[in-house]
Amino acid sequence: MEHIDLHMHSTCSDGTDRPEELGPIAASLGITTIALTDHDTMAGHEACQRGCDAAGVRFVPGIEISADPGRPRGNCHILGYFVDANADHLQEICRVQGLARAQRADEILELLERAGAPIPMAEVKAVAGESEIGRPHIAAVLVEHGFAKDITDAFQKYIGIHGSAYIRKDAILPAQAIEAIHQAGGLAVIAHPIQMRYNDQQDLYERLLDLKDMGLDGVEVYHASHREEHQALYLQMAKELNLLISGGSDYHGTRKNIQMGACKVPTNVYQQLADSVKD
Ligand code: AMP
Ligand code: MN
Ligand code: MN
Ligand code: MN
Numbered sequence: 001m002e003h004i005d006l007h008m009h010s011t012c013s014d015g016t017d018r019p020e021e022l023g024p025i026a027a028s029l030g031i032t033t034i035a036l037t038d039h040d041t042m043a044g045h046e047a048c049q050r051g052c053d054a055a056g057v058r059f060v061p062g063i064e065i066s067a068d069p070g071r072p073r074g075n076c077h078i079l080g081y082f083v084d085a086n087a088d089h090l091q092e093i094c095r096v097q098g099l100a101r102a103q104r105a106d107e108i109l110e111l112l113e114r115a116g117a118p119i120p121m122a123e124v125k126a127v128a129g130e131s132e133i134g135r136p137h138i139a140a141v142l143v144e145h146g147f148a149k150d151i152t153d154a155f156q157k158y159i160g161i162h163g164s165a166y167i168r169k170d171a172i173l174p175a176q177a178i179e180a181i182h183q184a185g186g187l188a189v190i191a192h193p194i195q196m197r198y199n200d201q202q203d204l205y206e207r208l209l210d211l212k213d214m215g216l217d218g219v220e221v222y223h224a225s226h227r228e229e230h231q232a233l234y235l236q237m238a239k240e241l242n243l244l245i246s247g248g249s250d251y252h253g254t255r256k257n258i259q260m261g262a263c264k265v266p267t268n269v270y271q272q273l274a275d276s277v278k279d
Contacts, residue, residue, distance in 0.1 A: 002267045005260055006035040006060060007079065007191070007220065007248025012044035013064075014134040016253030019044030022260075023052035023059065031261045033270050035060035035081055035248065037191075039134060040097035042085035060270075061085060064191055065093060065177040068170035073161060074197030076174055079189040079220060079246065080181035082277045087184030093172060098132045100171035105133040111165035112138075112158060117147040135159045136255050151255065175214040182215060187277055189218035189246045193234050194225055205237055212241055217276065222247025222265045224258045244276055245269055 009015030010022060017025065019036060026034045034057060036048040045061045052059035062081045069076040083090060109121055119141045128137040139154035148154035158165045178188040190196075190211055198204035208219065219238040221231055222245075238245050247265035249258050 003029070003031040003261050004033040004265050004267055004270050005031050005248045005251065005263070006033070006062070006081065006246050006265065006270070006273075007037050007064070007223065008034060008251040008260060009038050009064075009253075010036060010044045010048065011129060011131060011253075012041050013038035013131050014136040014252060014255060016255050019048035020051035022048055023050075023055040023057045025260055026052070026057045027055035029259075029261050031057065032267075033058040033060065034260075035062040035079075037062040037064040037079050037248070039064050039132075040066060040101070041094050041132065042083065042090070043130070045085045058270075060273075062186075063090070063094075063181070065172070065181075066097065066169055067172055067174040067177045069196065070174075075195050077191035077195070078174060078177045078181070078216075079191045080177075080184065080186040081189065081246070081273055083181055083184040083186035087180070089180040090184040093177065093180050096171055097169075100169055101132040101134065104167050104169050105138065107167050108135075108138060108159060108165050111167070112142070112147075115158060115164040117142060117145070117158060117165075119145055119147070136252070140255075174211060178211070178215045185277070187217040187244065187273060188215060189220055189244065190216060191220045192223045192225055192250070193219060194223070194230055201233065205240075208237055208241055208243070212243060216243065218244030218246050218273070220247055221245045222263050222269075224249050224263045244273055246273060 010019040049059045065078045067076045123141045139151045142148045142154040181188040221234045249262040251260040
């Protein structure tokens with residue numbers, strides 16, 4: 001059966017596979033279409049496209065932008081699909097987000113030191129490589145130093161939302177992210193709605209309506225962190241709001257326990273997105 005996967009990360013953000021490796025991995029798993037959606041960067045597009053071309057896999061150039069959730073808990077990640085990596089506004093957002101990430105990394109390391117878990121910035125930078133620093137890179141160093149038993153533990157104890165060294169990162173607003181994605185010729189899709197942490201369905205519906213007013217095009221209905229009842233709910237909301245649907249595994253290589261293609265996404269999802277971007 002044909003498989004598609006429209007959400008994954010490379011070493012250009014916090015994944016562990018190089019962007020050129022993703023296409024061949026997809027081909028080996030029978031996945032015919034992938035989108036590279038690194039956090040706040042499009043640096044991997046060219047290499048991923050090359051790898052996909054060689055492997056006979058269809059490539060969708062994407063991005064995942066972290067925007068201000070406007071509330072103390074939950075996140076607001078906005079996926080862009082079919083974006084042009086040379087677009088001015090989106091490049092500017094990536095630049096601003098990169099600066100915000102560097103500053104936040106300094107702040108997190110200070111808090112970690114106070115919490116009795118000092119780690120050297122040089123080691124965090126070495127793990128991040130050419131990528132901007134994300135919390136999974138910091139988590140890896142915390143594990144190496146024995147301050148946490150694994151990545152999940154590092155988030156729970158220190159850098160996750162309830163941790164002692166948690167710092168938010170909210171340099172840009174959702175409306176700015178959506179606008180920049182549109183200016184780059186792309187479609188804006190709200191990632192993993194579960195992680196916006198609305199307990200009340202009506203609150204979630206109203207939030208999606210707000211985002212639609214800002215220009216949102218779609219909802220990521222299928223995601224590795226969504227149970228079947230979530231999928232059904234988000235599918236229904238997307239239909240009611242006349243929003244497109246999308247989905248993917250959120251594969252991060254070995255940094256997360258999720259395989260590429262782990263999330264079953266109906267193949268017509270790709271075609272509907274592709275048709276809409278041409279309109
Ligand atoms: P950042 O973009 O620096 O805020 O880091 C967020 C990334 O950390 C997410 O994209 C996930 O890859 C990862 N992450 C977030 N929460 C957890 C968690 N509880 N356990 C493991 N990884 C997580
Ligand atoms: Mn990530
Ligand atoms: Mn995300
Ligand atoms: Mn992601």
